[in-house]
Amino acid sequence: MPDEVRDGAAAKRKPVFHKDIFACIIVLVAIALVAGVLLGALNYLTYVDPDAAIAAEVAGIYGIGSDKVTSDASLAVDSSATAGEVLGAFRIAGEDGGTRGVAYYVSGTGAYKGTVELVVCVEDGIVTAISVYSHSETASMGGKVLKDENLAKFVGTDLSEMTDYGSSGSNDAKESDIYITSATLTTRAVLNAVRTAAYAWNTCVAEGRI
Amino acid sequence: MSKALTLDPKGKGRIVANGIFASNPVFRLVLGMCPTLAISTSAFNGLGMGIAATVVLVCSNLLVSLLRKVIPDRVRIPAYVLIIATFVTMVEMLLRKFVPALYDALGIYLPLIVVNCIILARAEAFASQNGVGDSVLDGLGMGLGFTLALVLLGFIREFLGAGTVFVGELGDASFGLVLGDMPDYAMSVFVLPAGGFLTLGLVMAAINAISAKAEKDRQSKCAAAAEETFAEQPTPATAGANDGAEAAAAISEGEGNADGADKGAEATKARDAEGGDE
Incomplete structure (x- = not known):
């Protein structure tokens, strides 16, 4: 496909390795960690064998x-x-x-x-x-x-x-x-x-x- | 829809009432249809599902609102899903431990609360843009609206389809009302999916008709009130013209004296002056 036919969506899209990528990863990992600890504790308390x-x-x-x-x-x-x-x-x-x-x-x-x-x-x-x-x-x-x-x-x-x-x-x-x-x-x-x-x-x- | 998503945050009670009535997620926004149709086979199941969804809604709205300035915009949806999934799993564990009968009855629809569009929609449209208090109230209102809708549908379907009222089990205790020989004459179709669609459609139609009538009444009352206001407070120009006309009539009736002529002249002057002001 020639370049001029492209819809330009790729140009508008932000690059994957954006400067705030680390902030995104840290926030998601932090939420997942807290969630994991909470769920582990609750599972220990409520597990039914x-x-x-x-x-x-x-x-x-x-x-x-x-x-x-x-x-x-x-x-x-x-x-x-x-x-x-x-x-x-x-x-x-x-x-x-x-x-x-x-x-x-x-x-x-x-x-x-x-x-x-x-x-x-x-x-x-x-x-x-x-x-x-x-x-x-x-x-x-x-x-x-x-x-x-x-x-x-x-x-x-x-x-x-x-x-x-x-x-x-x-x-x-x-x-x-x-x-x-x-x-x-x-x-x-x-x-x-x-x-x-x-x-x-x-x-x-x-x-x-x- | 857009009206529902732009709430007036001034009235706290209005936020809760909005979720229950004006923007009821089932009857007005038509969200979460899958669990609504599948779970509302009995009022007790509806109540259980409604309470579970309400707890998740309130907790997720609270946390999303708290973290709204921390979560980067690019990963907001995965973050919301992570938060919601955590609360759903917690509710699931608690139900499995303490209300196993309800846990079994809700089946796959309990973990599917994670992708319930009501919860995701409120997190995205309200909690991520409003304060903690308002977001909790919004979650509470929407959750109560969802619960109310499920219990109403469940009550109708259970009554017509099984001939019982609010039958359920909590721990070792059983409760509910079996209406004489009604179970023998019950129309099982109402407990099946077809009956679910039928009941939902009829209840939705009835609620739409009632709200349309209420809206019409409100509009006609507003119009009447506006007319009365205008009628009671005539414009000064009109008042001056009336005075002038009365005075002129008095003169023409042959009762002309100095007072009448003066009054008519004064009124005409006043009318001209006020008319000029316009």
């Missing part, structure tokens, strides 16, 4: 001390075959010191907004408790599916009998006991999370980890 929070929740469900629920990496499984993810596994100690059960912290994909995260407690393959750890569903729609009394319908389900670990469909959701009209996606996400927990349990049993 997810493992500790889940262990406390499971201990609360069973009415036992938090020290009886411990995170156990040996129970973690590769959940790529499922429509969810095993985010954590906790061994629940019995009174004799042996393993009473396992609590899986699982997520189910396909919810209306992101994923649904559940804590599923299992003893001898039977679901003994299930609760929501985190979700972003609309309270008046998907939130109804995630209410404790609705999810409690899973209690007593035998996970060892479950063999389908794939993503649940709309028909699966509508045939489910927990289904509530206009909350199909949330129901599917919950089913996916429970199927992921079943996969984790059955894999651990098959491999002799429990």
Whole structure:
């Protein structure tokens, strides 16, 4: 392009290494430093350890001390075959010191907004408790599916009998006991999370980890 | 818009009221539509988002105003974003610790407050050009206006779409009102995005109609007051002419005497003299 055709914007633009460049850098670095220190301090004061929070929740469900629920990496499984993810596994100690059960912290994909995260407690393959750890569903729609009394319908389900670990469909959701009209996606996400927990349990049993 | 950005800093209360009513960020300036439509599914969510945005607005306006003479003009926007992002992250940490249910409900829209155009616009248009006190008041007014709009939209959408009023959870406490069998007959569309657009459009139309009517009434009152003022305070020339006319009428009616003639002559003189002054 010939020089005379240029629009002149380059000529108007100030050079990058302007004389006040150092002032700009110092001000930005100073703000960033102060912000970093403040955020670090606040993070230290408000940090919530997810493992500790889940262990406390499971201990609360069973009415036992938090020290009886411990995170156990040996129970973690590769959940790529499922429509969810095993985010954590906790061994629940019995009174004799042996393993009473396992609590899986699982997520189910396909919810209306992101994923649904559940804590599923299992003893001898039977679901003994299930609760929501985190979700972003609309309270008046998907939130109804995630209410404790609705999810409690899973209690007593035998996970060892479950063999389908794939993503649940709309028909699966509508045939489910927990289904509530206009909350199909949330129901599917919950089913996916429970199927992921079943996969984790059955894999651990098959491999002799429990 | 330009009217909203050039405030009269004399009245402190007016700065706050301006953000709530005349320049309401949602209904009048139509800013921050993304969080408005996404979060206003319930009044409690709206209140939470509104308070979070208000805290960030007040704090960022305060700091931007304090540092307005220190921050070089060339890097003002990155500096504002840095300041705003710090406050948003702080609010996020506090919510995660103390109100996890609300933290989950607000989801991605909480960190997105960083790029909320209301906050950036107030930092750029007001806080960077005004004193600390006024900037804090402006942030407070705009934040309250945003909160009010979100709660109003959330209340309508929750009532029509879920049949409940202000349902929410704070810590272990649950509150709110479930209206009998209303949840069974609720119109779920109002909780969905389509209902959000519909509700926002209707409320905005209603508010525009009310403000237009108020403006019209105000103008007609002003016009009437101006007319009255002119009518009550006639110009001296007119007064002189009236006197002259009355005097002339008295003479023509045959009641002519020296007094009447003198009065008419005086009035005519006065009118001429004052008329000359004009």
